[in-house]
Amino acid sequence: MTRTTPPRPVSVETVLPGLAPYRARSTRLHPRPGEPGAHDSHVGGPLLWPADEPWPRCHEPHQRETEGYTPEAIRAARASGAWPSSGPWPPPGTPGLDGPVPFTALAQLFRRDVPGLAAGPGDADLVQLFRCPLTHGPHLERRYHLRWRRADRTERAGSLLTDPPQVPVLPWEHELPEPCVLHPEEVDTYPWAEDDTLPAALIADIDAWDDARLAEHGPDAPCYQYDLSIPPGWRVGGYPSWASTGPLTVDCERCAAPMRLLLTAEGSEADGGSHSWVPLEDRDPAFSGKESVRHGTFLAQPTRLRFGRDRDLHVFTCPADPAHPPRWQLS
Structure with missing residues (x-):
């Protein structure tokens, strides 16, 4: 069975047009027993x-x-x-x-x-x-x-x-x-918005948009970090998430080149904050929002693996020379 990520709750680049140059493709792997x-x-x-x-x-x-x-x-x-x-x-x-x-x-x-x-x-x-x-x-x-x-x-x-x-x-x-088994699916992603991952003015726009949504719709309102930027779960390419550590600089230890994200491994593919990314095939169409997600525990930890205290494992490689040693970062 394929896995299909639902459309984002809002069009990212419509509400935050400054993000358009930062759009990147990531492949969600959707592992299932x-x-x-x-x-x-x-x-x-x-x-x-x-x-x-x-x-x-x-x-x-x-x-x-x-x-x-x-x-x-x-x-x-x-x-x-x-x-x-x-x-x-x-x-x-x-x-x-x-x-x-x-x-x-x-x-x-x-x-x-x-x-x-x-x-x-x-x-x-x-x-x-x-x-x-x-x-x-x-x-x-x-x-x-x-x-x-x-x-x-x-x-x-x-x-x-x-x-x-x-x-x-x-x-x-x-x-x-x-x-x-895996069900690879390409999706658009945008950078984690903190410190210098994006220009300060753009991060301010994101924060202001989040605050306005919260004031208008309450705590269940979609927000940038959870719903528009980076999906949870195993994925290839795109941007790293930095929820636990804050943004880190990851350079090649051999040539000092900025490293690229090869792979993210994560124990969980769904939680209370990221339920909007749950594929359509894992939802009950008779319900909406969190209540529509089927097989809670099964879906949340399909691989049964954990990395740190429920963190993401980011695997980085050197774009200048992929033979250089990789680096690992829990975040």
Whole structure:
């Protein structure tokens, strides 16, 4: 099934014509639980990975937990609609937890499926995203990994990996992604309006428009940040959202070039403030507004993943040279 974003509550460039030069396309991925294959773009499914290629591992020291969840217990609990039971953390020396830890595959995207997906090094057209399932240091930091490929060359590999390594226990239920198929859809987006993301006069116009709408229509009135600028959920390209951190400068650590947003991963695709972006196919036409949204929890967290404390994970790459190391930002 396709996914169709409803028209915006108002025409952005009609009420705020100064935004026209800043319009950018973003591709909403709309992940939904399903059975993706290794040759598909997806979240949480099997990767297109040559059997003779080493799986990425995190070699840094990791925090030990007191209890955790086995992947099997998580899958069984999800199938029954229950919460998984935790168990004691395995003792030191347990294979897969001591020494290098296998990364968890979060997603893979083919450029043939996802409009606007930037090319990688050597015109790579397949990108795979990983996260270390364990935390690092006293601030519980996370480590991510990006792997670029040429899809045609990888698909000609003699055999593919069918049983990637995984840790025997996870610290949280939301470390295990739910296999999801994607429904890519291009939409227009506009920058986050704060600090110097836009000219000061234009931000003042946006604030004044928001205030007037609030005064006229009350707290449920559409506003720029929630309803007109950046959609929630997984998306490719467009602009980063900065709800938790405020706007940040993200430059390439190797050449200092301003980096571009490759991908945003987000645990939630709908909440009380962003319900206007919920696709038409996920609404009950007999109702309007928030009340029309079907499958609340299912829709809000289709991938079952979380990033930080319900933040967005922005993945940035260098437009001057995509072989330069990517950068990650939670916001």
